[in-house]
Amino acid sequence: MINRRTFLGLLATTVLPQPVLAADVDNEPEYFADWLRAGQMPHLAKRLPKFPRIVNVAAMGRTPGHYGGSVRTIVGSQNDIRFMTIYGYSRLVGYDRTLSLQPDILESFTSVNDMVFTFKLRDGHKWSDGHPFTAYDFRYWWEDVILNKELTPGGGALELRPHGSLPRFELLDELTVRYSWDDPNPDFLPILAAPQPLVIAGPAHYLKQFHKKYQDSIRLSSLMKENRAKKWQDLHIKMARSYRPENPNLPVLDPWRNTTAPPAEQFVFERNPYFHRVDENGRQLPYIDRMILSISSSAIIAAKTGAGESDLQANGIDFNDYTFLKEAEKIHPIKVNLWKAARGSRVALFPNLNSADAVWRDVLRDVRVRRALSLAIDRHEVNMAVFYGLGTESANTVLPDSPLYKPEYASAWIAHDPDQANALLDAAGLAKRDEDGIRLLPDGRRMEITVETPGESPLDADVLELVTDHWRKVGIALFTRVSQRDIFRSRAMGGRILMSLWYGLDNGVPTADMNPAELAPTTDDQMQWPLWGMYYLSRETQGVAPDVPEAAKLVKLLREWEAAASSFERAEIWHEMLSIYTDQVFSIGLINATLQPIVHSARMQNVPEKALYGFDPTCFLGVYMPDTFWMKEDRRNA
Template sequence: MVTRRSFLGGLVGAAIAPSIANAAADRDIEPEFLRDWLRADRIPPMVDRLPTHPRIVNMKESGRRAGTYGGTVRTIIGSAKDIRYMTIYGYARLVGYDTKLQFQPDILMGFTSENDSVFTFYLREGHRWSDGSPFTADDFRYWWEDVILNSELTPGGGALELRPHGELPKFEMLDQTTVRYTWSKPNPNFMPALAGPLPLVIFGPGKYLKQFHKKYQDDFRLSALMKENRVKKWADLHIKMSRASRPENPDLPMLDPWVNTTRPPAEQFVFVRNPFFHRVDENGVQLPYIDKFILNVSSSSIIAAKAGAGESDLQATGIDFNDYTFLKDAEKRFPVKVNLWKQARGSRVALLPNLNCADEVWRKLFSDVRFRRALSLAVDRHEINMVAFYGLGRASADTVLPESPLYKPEYADAFIAHDPDTANKLLDEIGLDKRDDEGFRLLPDGRRAEITVETAGESNLDTDVLELVRDHWKVIGLALYTRTSQRDIFRNRAMSGSIMMSIWFGIDNGIATADMSPGQLAPTLDDQLQWPLWGMNYLSAGQAGKAPDLPEVKQLVALLNQWGETTMFEEREAIWHQMLSLYTQQVFSIGLINSTLQPILRSAKLQNVPEQALYGFDPTSFLGIYMPDCFWLEEA
């Protein structure tokens, strides 16, 4: 049976695009910010800058107000790398999620999908990159033939989302506005990967990038460019100059609402409006409304203090719930508002025993489900919720939230009751029944049972929670110590097996639907802290890391593979439920509290920012699905 999904978003646009174009021609709706560029003939008039059928965002239908051009928004980032948030917030995607987490064409005018195996993409005629050059199917062809199929640029053979069954798809450029990708088997990960916060890259500005490619550039000029950009290989040069997810190259043509104008290193990055952005409101006004974003680099530890001192007009990252009282108090001193959005992760804080721990004794303990269950049962989540979250969160295992159609109470309730008596019995049963003079249990090799929980040190909240857990685990004879290191070191220690246990977020996507990949419930990535070596093994198709040796983990991987082979919604839903049940019953991550609240600070003049929303990395792309290009400053 062939299942066919199609969404030709341009059909609506096609019907009213002429009126939009006429509106642009009949009245002067050019942004003041672009006047000098227009007078200097650096850019054409709006009617010639927009695609023939732009994406039309109806503000009234979505409960927002049509805005006006202008203004600058300041935000604070913890390091220069965090300019990547502009790509995440801008959320210009071939296909993206709407606020109901349904797919909709964005950069694309439309698409069709047959059996999740044949995907045909239709581009918007007349769409342009930020430098004014045409955005066409040639940009997909360039990336396919000259990047993905080039072994020096893509030594691994391409992203897993492109080769879920070991082979890349067939690529076809049907005409200048139509491309097709065909797999012999279903690839249900393809569309979610394109809609994600860090989207799968399948196109790039070929006209610009050819100057960095050895196929198109002479050796002398290529060597000069490599020297100028301080790289030793031409492939490193191409990767550096083409990286859109972290837009460090101001010359790189983009499709985002704002484009970077600042070269690193810098303490301040300035992003300005893209004159060729493809969205307009119902009045023919080209988005984004806001002219400029200024990103000021600061130490992560003082972002909240600076935001509360009136130095940010929009702040979501670098602040946490334990900053809420301070930030709310700032409303009395500065023209700012602080809203609370619900975090979309499976757990705001989760304890992750490293099943790939290098210490053989601890690895054996962590691999015993009775030990993981004992650790979970010993935690008093009610106390954590009251002390750290003022009672506003929910005690829960690390699983999907009630907002997900996959939610079941038994997943959330798995081994979260505060039951130190049962925890003690489980530990005795395992063989940890000997204690020292202070009441701490002894390991089989005679060492005291001391668990070091490591943190990246990016949130005081983690430290506060660990102080409480230390007391809870002491009751069952386990000593807890904490260690803090920088994120990069933290990740490397996890990969090497040096970390016994870590505190981090739970599963990224707590609002999943059955059509989204359940890969977060199985070892699929090397940054999953409970099984990084198994995740690396999956990621490298068995070339690195280690293969799982726990039967239940093998079962999770098998179920994930089954999910990827079916096109039937009912079968995908059933597989999700099997995996959620297995994951929570096995307590592979010890979820503590979810449905917690995330402060979002904004200027009181900034309009169209939702008062309540879901906040998370995947699938909401933090602010992304709420379209910051529709935010506007009332004073402007």
């Protein structure tokens, strides 16, 4: 039996383009001219794989570009250099604009019943330092990282052992590897395409110097001291980290590579001379030579962007900055596009069913209370007052852009109906009120809900101000507490938060083949059930098992999805989970399909006018291939 992924993999092998033969001087980036003249770098024909990935820019409705330029962007902290890994979106397999999986770094892949995955690499593909990228890089990561108990004491990523055991790994030849499970693992390819992808290969030729198996103890101790690592495994992890590319010496397969060691106030990423993509004219991508990331306070990123200090900006700005940024268009050579946010809800409230307060925990576990809280909110007022009516009033669920969308999921318990909300709260045993009209809990305390938020967007405060009025009308007092994100998450996981405000589902545009884990208690950072999530994440060694039947059913359905052998079966499971999740109001979504400003230099070409914007699966700008963006002028003096 050949499933949809197998077909896509086979299709990829049948439509492979011919080798790029036109590697003349015109196709060489001028950026490399000095290296080429000095003989420090081979010419393009020897830098590219035999079969590079050909990106037909014109077929994407864009214009084939020209080399050159430096693009400035602003980030809020040193950790945010990870945006380059997300934006660059170089993956073994990746999503295209239609959210279909395609081979990217791989030349091809095949999948048999989501149990046996065979990957073929591109002949002649090289790491950014010019060293060959081969199956031996997969073998190194498998044998010397994943199977090394000192480096991987937990037994490997959960995505590699969804049924408890790791797969079988085979190196078939220098360019072919295979991973085999006895049961289906439908999440394997999607996790390789994710914003923070599962790592299954690394530059062995570079990393062996930091591994106890390959390095003598004296030299290894010296490297540990030099890099301030107490253990050799800490050293290896630090030097191998690819998602947050802080090590400038680490060879990569991304379109741009970091050249700046931290700490720094500015990070410069330069074009990878061995990047595997070319346009239809044989010009190597990326078109842009350098990406310059400047660190600034998150609070002033929008102001700096409006002042023309960024050539490409998506992070650090929000819809409430739109008017200001549009005015800035009149003064500075920038352009502001509006993309549709792909989350399940721009803002969502998460009642903590694992609250440490036993009385509140019982109250919030009553579905009548959660439904009442949702019905009491006037979403139309929120939409008009905060989002100028441009969003969609909805539960926290998938968007119409998803093939899994159904109107009943979006409309579940969102009608503004204070009378029904009052009736539900009365039926839940919360009919008694004090002299101020505030309902009383079973132990006599006032029904005062403190909603906690990291306060990273002024929109949050605006929304909560409106919800405060809405809930007051049904006898509930709302208070707000703001804390830093790390403290906020820590308090949530510790059960010390009664209710939190955060974004809705990360992936609001899933297909049946994408993992529905967000709908079930699966991680300890899910605000509505962190202890249940920890129980799943730790394989039942920490946290507590879900004791609300509907939540336990979601976990059971997730297990069934993981074992399903077809997209049809997975779609059926998705629908059952979406129905339970929205009907039970495990999170209270307010508005989705909101708009996200994307600001870019007026000189920058090929930035989509409209698109979906989200972390997963679109990787913010990633699936729209920023390596195909280009500047009309070469800003060498930037």
